[in-house]
Amino acid sequence: MSNRQYIQGGIGLSEDDIQQGKVFFAEDSLNCRYAWDMGVAIERYLRELKNGRIIAKSCNECRRIMVPPRMFCELCFRPSDDWVFVQDTGVVNTFSICYVNWDASRIKPGETPHLPAVIEIDGASKGMGIMHRLGEVDPKDIKIGMRVKAVWKPAEERTGAITDIKYFKPYQEV
Amino acid sequence: MAFLERSTKNTENRYWYPEENTFPVSNRYTTGVAGQRFFGELKDNARITGTRCHSCQVTFVPARMFCERCFARLDDWLDVGSEGTVFSYTVAYVNRDGSAKPEPAIIAAVRVADGILVHRLLGCNAGEVTIGMKVQAVFRPEAERTGSILDISHFRPV
Amino acid sequence: MRKVAVIGAGMTKFVRRALETPKELSFEATKAALDSCGLRLEDIECVAHGSAPDAFDGVHQKGEYLADGCGGWNKPTMRVFVGGATGVHAIIHGWYHVASGMFDTCLVVCEEKMSNAMPHAQGFFLTIFDHTTERALQPNLLWIFALEKNRYMQRYGYTKEDMALVAVKNKNQGLKHPASQFKDPVTLEDILNSEVMAYPVNRLDVSPVSDGAAAVVLASEKVAKRLTDKPVWVEGVGWSLDTAYWGTRDLYYPRYTEHAARMAYKMAGIREPHKQINIAEPYDPFGYKALHHMEGLLLSPRGKTVQLLRDGYFDMDGNLPMCPSGGLLGVGNPIAAAGMMKICELFWQLRGEAGERQVPGNPKLGVAQAWGDLMQVSSVVVMGS
Numbered sequence: 001m002s003n004r005q006y007i008q009g010g011i012g013l014s015e016d017d018i019q020q021g022k023v024f025f026a027e028d029s030l031n032c033r034y035a036w037d038m039g040v041a042i043e044r045y046l047r048e049l050k051n052g053r054i055i056a057k058s059c060n061e062c063r064r065i066m067v068p069p070r071m072f073c074e075l076c077f078r079p080s081d082d083w084v085f086v087q088d089t090g091v092v093n094t095f096s097i098c099y100v101n102w103d104a105s106r107i108k109p110g111e112t113p114h115l116p117a118v119i120e121i122d123g124a125s126k127g128m129g130i131m132h133r134l135g136e137v138d139p140k141d142i143k144i145g146m147r148v149k150a151v152w153k154p155a156e157e158r159t160g161a162i163t164d165i166k167y168f169k170p171y172q173e174v
Numbered sequence: 175m176a177f178l179e180r181s182t183k184n185t186e187n188r189y190w191y192p193e194e195n196t197f198p199v200s201n202r203y204t205t206g207v208a209g210q211r212f213f214g215e216l217k218d219n220a221r222i223t224g225t226r227c228h229s230c231q232v233t234f235v236p237a238r239m240f241c242e243r244c245f246a247r248l249d250d251w252l253d254v255g256s257e258g259t260v261f262s263y264t265v266a267y268v269n270r271d272g273s274a275k276p277e278p279a280i281i282a283a284v285r286v287a288d289g290i291l292v293h294r295l296l297g298c299n300a301g302e303v304t305i306g307m308k309v310q311a312v313f314r315p316e317a318e319r320t321g322s323i324l325d326i327s328h329f330r331p332v
Numbered sequence: 333m334r335k336v337a338v339i340g341a342g343m344t345k346f347v348r349r350a351l352e353t354p355k356e357l358s359f360e361a362t363k364a365a366l367d368s369c370g371l372r373l374e375d376i377e378c379v380a381h382g383s384a385p386d387a388f389d390g391v392h393q394k395g396e397y398l399a400d401g402c403g404g405w406n407k408p409t410m411r412v413f414v415g416g417a418t419g420v421h422a423i424i425h426g427w428y429h430v431a432s433g434m435f436d437t438c439l440v441v442c443e444e445k446m447s448n449a450m451p452h453a454q455g456f457f458l459t460i461f462d463h464t465t466e467r468a469l470q471p472n473l474l475w476i477f478a479l480e481k482n483r484y485m486q487r488y489g490y491t492k493e494d495m496a497l498v499a500v501k502n503k504n505q506g507l508k509h510p511a512s513q514f515k516d517p518v519t520l521e522d523i524l525n526s527e528v529m530a531y532p533v534n535r536l537d538v539s540p541v542s543d544g545a546a547a548v549v550l551a552s553e554k555v556a557k558r559l560t561d562k563p564v565w566v567e568g569v570g571w572s573l574d575t576a577y578w579g580t581r582d583l584y585y586p587r588y589t590e591h592a593a594r595m596a597y598k599m600a601g602i603r604e605p606h607k608q609i610n611i612a613e614p615y616d617p618f619g620y621k622a623l624h625h626m627e628g629l630l631l632s633p634r635g636k637t638v639q640l641l642r643d644g645y646f647d648m649d650g651n652l653p654m655c656p657s658g659g660l661l662g663v664g665n666p667i668a669a670a671g672m673m674k675i676c677e678l679f680w681q682l683r684g685e686a687g688e689r690q691v692p693g694n695p696k697l698g699v700a701q702a703w704g705d706l707m708q709v710s711s712v713v714v715m716g717s
Contacts, residue, residue, distance in 0.1 A: 003341070003680045003687060006368045007511045009352055009360030010345030010544055013204070023351060024213045024321035027450070028390070029200035036463045046464070066580075068465050074575050094486070094583060096478030098530035102470055103199070104452035114530075116475040118483075118579045129579035131466050131475075139531075144486045162468045200450045201390025206353030239352075240359045242400035245366065245373040 041069040044083070050160040052152050056124050058082045064125040086123030088150035089171060093118040093129045097139045113139060119148060119168055135167030147171050205321070208239040211251065213321040220313040220325075224287045226250040235289025256311040257332060258286035265300040284309055284329055293323070297330035308332040333431040337556035337563035338423075338715065340369030341676040343546035346513045346664030349447040350543035354389045358401030358443045361545035361669070365439070366403075369549050369559055376549070377435040379404040382412045382422030382442040384667035384704075387456040390448045402441035402547075414711065415460075415704025416617065417571070418442065419546070419671015421711040424569040426550050431566075436552040440675075443545040444666035453541050460706060477538075478530035480583040480707055481620045485532060487584035488635040490620075492532050496523040497641055498619035499537050502655050505648070506662015508688040511673070513542055513664040523619075537619045542664035546672035548679060564682045567697070568602070568714035570595030578706045589628025589701065589710035596699070597630075600714040605630050609714075610695035611681055612652055613674035615702040616659040625701055626654065628710065653691045656681055671702035675713065682717040 017023055038046060041057060045068050048055040057069035057080040064073065065084055073080050095117035099107050107113060115134040120127060134142060135151060149171035158164040205213050208225065215221045224233040225248035227241035235254055240247055263282040267275055280295040280303055295309060309329040319325040342364025344350075344357050352360065358381075366373065381402045386394045395411030402409070412418060412425040419442045426440035446453040457473035481495065500520050506512045518536065526536040556563040572591035574581060581587070593605070602608050614625035623641065626632040631652060632640055640646060646654035657663055657677035660670045678698040680686040697716045703709065 003676075003685050004510045006340075006342040006364040007345060008342065008364045009350075009357060010347050010511070011207070011351040012345070012347035012513075013349040013351050015349070018202070018204075018349070023210060024205040024217075025202055026205070026322065027200060027202045029198075034463070038464055042464050066577075068577075070577075074577070093579075094479045094483035096475055096482060096530045096533075097528075098472065098474055098478060099527075100454075100472060100474055100529045102458050102472040103455035104472075114470075114472070114475075116469070116471065116479065118479055118583070127580065127582055131461075131469065131471065131479075131579050133469060144483065162465050199387075199455045201448045202450045203390060203448055204349075204351055204353065206356045207351060208356070209353065210351065239356050240363070240401075242405040243373075245359070245363055245403060247363070 039071070041071045045069050046160040049162065049164040050158045052155065052158070054086050054088055054121060056084045056086045058084050065123065065128065067121050067124045067128055067130060084123070086121050088165070090119040090121040090148060090168070092134070092142065092144055092146045092148055093120050093127070094144055095134060095142050097142070115139060115142070115167070117168065132162070132165060133167040134169070136169035141170070147173065206239065208237050212237040213325070216325040217319045217321040220316070220319070222254050222256055222286060222311060224252050224254045224289060226252055233287035233289070235286045235291065252287070254287040258284040258291065258309055258329070260295070260303060260305055260307045260309055261285040261290060262305060263295065263303050282309065282329060293326060294328040295330070296328045334433055335553040336427050336430045336566045337551050337553065338548050338566065338675070338679045339551045339556050339560050339563055340365045340371065340549035341547070341679045342366070342368050343511055343669070343673055343676055344544045345511045346542045346544040346666055346669070348513060348540065348542060350445060354391065354394070354398055354443055354445045355401035357445060357543065357545040358398050358441055361443070361547040362401065362403050362439060362441050365547035365549050371437070371549060371559070373403050375437060376403055376407065376439050377437045378429050379407055379409040379439045379441065380412065380422060380426035380429055381409070381440065382418040382425065382668045382672070384413060384415060384418050384444055385456065388449050388453055388667070389445045398443055401443070403439050414709050416615065416667055417671065417702040417704035417709050417711040418668040420674065420700050420702035420713055421571060422668065422672060423548065423550070423566065423675050423713055424571060424711060427566050427569055430550050430552050436555045438550040439547060440550060440672070441545065441547040442668035442672035444669050445543045446541045446666060447543050474530040474533060476707060477618050478533045481618065482532055483583040484620055484624055490638050493520065493524060494638040495532070495620040495623070496520055496534070496537060498616065498622045499523045499661050502616055502619070502622070502659040502661035503536070504662070505655065505689070506658020509658045509663045511544070511663055512658060513540060514662065533618060539617045539660035539665035542666040542670070544664060544666035544669045546669045546676050548672070548675055562683045562717070564679050565716050566713060567716045568596035568598070568600030569712070570599070571709070571711040574708040576706060576708060578708060583707065585634065586624055586628035586703070586710060588708060589625055589703065589712070590630060592710040592712040593629045593701070596712040596714050600716070602714065605699070606632070606652065609652065609697050609699050610693070611656060611678065611691055611698035612654050613657060613659070613677055613698065613700040614654065615671070616655055616661050617665055619661065621703065622655060622659065625703065629699060629701055629712065631699075648691055656686065656689050656691050674700040674702070678715045682715060
């Protein structure tokens with residue numbers, strides 16, 4: 001006995017079947033937009049990014065310095081405690097070299113690939129990473145464990161957004 | 175700790191509104207196994223069809239592939255005619271974005287066989303519509319029909 | 333809690349674009365599952381169904397929309413949704429309905445129609461990232477996998493080739509599955525030479541976008557014993573979530589999977605999973621994930637999984653056959669339905685009905701697992717004959 005008879009339906013179409021109008025279909029777009037309240041912790045985080053600084057929050061119970069800052073520690077489930085400035089340097093925990101855009105379209109020939117990375121921020125607890133992009137680096141030179149530093153937009157261009165940091169670039173301590 | 179920072183005016187809240195605040199995605203829906211035939215009948219023959227479940231004694235309109243009550247696969251296709259009765263209706267004064275409509279629009283749930291088609295009702299004033307009133311589908315000319323519910327242009331009183 | 337059995341299973345073919353509507357896909361799978369155990373809809377007392385984001389099918393409140401196709405007309409019906417883990421989570425959700433004593437029969441149905449999402453289902457994942465601190469960076473779903481995979485490889489010294497072995501194994505195994513959306517065998521070179529999408533992920537390391545549905549019928553012990561002499565029991569269930577601040581924890585080990593697995597093993601009375609489990613269906617949307625999850629499921633020692641894979645330990649005739657269905661890589665990945673497909677596979681394997689894919693040696697105990705959200709949730713089910 002086999003399961004074959006209990007596999008029913010799933011009639012495959014090709015893109016051509018649709019493009020050539022062999023089947024009926026309808027299209028619609030929601031075309032909606034959102035604006036998000038930032039909340040208390042992220043409002044401060046973004047305000048400090050505008051000032052060219054990264055701010056974190058501490059939990060005095062588990063002793064973590066948490067970035068991005070949050071009003072409660074999700075591990076101890078208690079209100080977080082103190083605002084703490086951390087460095088704008090860190091270590092690459094992991095990275096990718098991405099040739100695909102968000103909607104699955106491909107980057108144009110010659111365009112620099114996207115260089116996302118998780119960066120463990122100096123001054124925050126170990127392993128406390130944020131997602132950002134890398135720049136001013138040849139993709140083949142990127143290594144896990146590499147030290148990097150934030151490259152900020154000029155103060156007058158900063159808007160209070162995570163993109164006030166343009167990217168992180170390799171950095172040698174002097 | 176209670177969260178002490180309470181806002182009473184949401185216009186004073188800071189919010190995030192990204193520069194690239196677009197999410198240009200859309201959806202494309204096939205009409206399915208039953209829809210393929212139902213909309214084909216609308217387009218080619220200006221005919222409204224239903225499928226009959228004999229054990230449940232229900233004629234589904236628009237036609238469906240299966241009976242939701244007993245899970246029978248349905249293959250008895252019926253021409254249910256172009257007439258129905260107003261099951262319920264509403265009069266719309268505003269558009270989807272809240273702007274006023276130049277003319278109020280009557281949207282009716284029209285009972286055809288055992289199913290409901292929601293459509294525009296033209297040819298009468300809002301005050302003249304009654305629940306139970308007989309209405310008839312008006313089809314677009316054949317050349318304009320595409321295999322969509324809008325191949326029925328609207329319903330009108332009989 | 334009462335004992336709960338799986339007594340029937342059915343599914344649709346997985347295809348890139350289906351003609352059927354989501355309701356019609358659900359109907360096909362549900363009807364096949366009912367037929368497989370000779371039940372009619374009127375014999376079913378409740379429906380538990382699962383489907384991933386509404387955005388894919390493009391139908392908001394998809395649960396209500398799908399209900400009639402899942403057999404939910406006029407019945408207590410409830411949807412569950414935990415991202416990619418939905419397919420395996422749905423059976424846990426159904427299990428509660430029966431184990432609690434409230435119902436004797438329950439349909440569990442999972443469906444996904446990703447081809448409705450235009451221009452590409454991947455675009456709809458943009459909104460799973462934090463809207464303020466991450467979305468502004470214009471992230472893409474591949475980043476998540478590529479970042480995790482790179483960290484995993486670096487931690488244990490695994491190579492891209494090591495990871496590609498999973499796609500070769502699962503894709504070729506999937507050709508034996510009658511529901512698979514693939515027809516052609518692949519080689520290691522095919523995987524490694526396919527387009528680099530996001531280093532270290534190549535196109536063929538990734539499971540495809542699919543449409544499909546899958547369903548099982550659950551029954552209480554007394555009903556199951558009346559209907560079949562080959563019930564497959566739900567022996568243990570477990571699930572766990574990690575923090576949503578995904579950058580905050582190290583990505584090389586899925587701790588949440590271990591927590592979920594320990595919960596399920598404890599319930600099933602399993603002390604040495606790597607010795608007791610006969611078949612594993614770890615979640616494999618990307619090749620490396622199967623290995624990552626085998627470690628989290630405590631079925632392979634951390635850092636030694638590639639060696640075991642190369643030694644044939646996870647082959648169909650190996651000590652612990654992995655993804656006998658062919659997995660998401662080999663059959664297709666209509667998100668929730670793909671997880672449920674793994675449940676169907678355990679059902680068929682443990683009854684000896686898997687045909688060409690049948691694992692030899694009369695397997696008695698299997699585990700299925702799925703993973704979802706922002707690399708943070710795992711659902712695990714242990715089934716036994």
